[in-house]
Amino acid sequence: MLEFREIDYARDIPEIADLLLTSLSDTNNKEHFIWKHIKNPFGKSYGLLACDEGKIVGVRMFMFWEFARDGKVVKAIRPVDTITHPEYRGKGIFKKLTLDGLEKCRDRYDLIFNTPNNNSFPGYLKMGWQKSKGRLSYRFAVVFPLLSSKSYSLETVKTEELDVKALFPSPKWTTNYTKEYLRWRYAAAVYKKASFKYKQSSGYIIYKIKKVKGVKILLLIDYIGRQESLQEVIRGLAAKNNTCLIHYLDNNKMLALRPVISFKRQESVVVYKEDQKEITSHILFSSGDLEGRL
Numbered sequence: 001m002l003e004f005r006e007i008d009y010a011r012d013i014p015e016i017a018d019l020l021l022t023s024l025s026d027t028n029n030k031e032h033f034i035w036k037h038i039k040n041p042f043g044k045s046y047g048l049l050a051c052d053e054g055k056i057v058g059v060r061m062f063m064f065w066e067f068a069r070d071g072k073v074v075k076a077i078r079p080v081d082t083i084t085h086p087e088y089r090g091k092g093i094f095k096k097l098t099l100d101g102l103e104k105c106r107d108r109y110d111l112i113f114n115t116p117n118n119n120s121f122p123g124y125l126k127m128g129w130q131k132s133k134g135r136l137s138y139r140f141a142v143v144f145p146l147l148s149s150k151s152y153s154l155e156t157v158k159t160e161e162l163d164v165k166a167l168f169p170s171p172k173w174t175t176n177y178t179k180e181y182l183r184w185r186y187a188a189a190v191y192k193k194a195s196f197k198y199k200q201s202s203g204y205i206i207y208k209i210k211k212v213k214g215v216k217i218l219l220l221i222d223y224i225g226r227q228e229s230l231q232e233v234i235r236g237l238a239a240k241n242n243t244c245l246i247h248y249l250d251n252n253k254m255l256a257l258r259p260v261i262s263f264k265r266q267e268s269v270v271v272y273k274e275d276q277k278e279i280t281s282h283i284l285f286s287s288g289d290l291e292g293r294l
Helices: 013-021 030-037 093-104 121-126 179-185 227-240 252-257 287-293
Strands: 002-006 046-052 055-069 072-084 111-114 137-142 152-156 192-198 201-212 215-224 245-250 261-267 271-273
Touching: 002 093, 013 030, 013 055, 013 072, 030 055, 030 072, 046 093, 055 093, 072 093, 121 271, 152 227, 192 227, 201 227, 215 227, 215 287, 227 252, 245 287
Parallel strands: 072 111, 215 245
Antiparallel strands: 002 046, 046 055, 055 072, 111 271, 137 245, 137 261, 152 192, 192 201, 201 215
């Protein structure tokens, strides 16, 4: 007889981490779980477990998130890190944990969203979720650093220096870029951070450098600033890192990039439900919001 209960953070984490490692990425260890679900500045995640005679056989975590625009904040929840032990699949555990968890948290969110994989996407549609519309795909682009006008400045910054209070507000809804969020999300050494100034605008760009078969690629993770600054800043960043190949999430914010050569790598899918504030069609997701399905 299966028992369903809330997570006990004091004793369940090691067993949950072991279960997650059976099917998800090997980065889903105990330390990553604590960073993601306990240290999240938007709030500690809500978790539901399926147990059989005390053994955890199913996990569903509900991560809290925030979107902001013009000083207004919308609270959201994203069901993540779902795993069912192979011997217990096909018993409706995924659906029950999802529906029960969302009902338990109903007074804590105005929007539900998620980034499903190919296997879970049909299940979400069956439960009444909708696919987000608009431009949302990962692309490679070739840029030409030598075309840069040099009318910008780029300076490396530390994670603790990130602060967006003085920046031009986005006309669209974005993740709520609080100082606490930026320092939590991009604390890992793999993320490189730079501040930029271009004409009358300033902002931050967060990126990674990766080599694939000896080819250096600049992965654009997050861009916080005016859209019209994007092309010059990217060219400058490419020149600084001796590369002309860029990987980025193509959304409406990337229109100003205008690469001469680009090609689609894969579509990024976001599904949502209960959009009480009707903001879904106006959200500008960054790669950092969706990266690795967080």
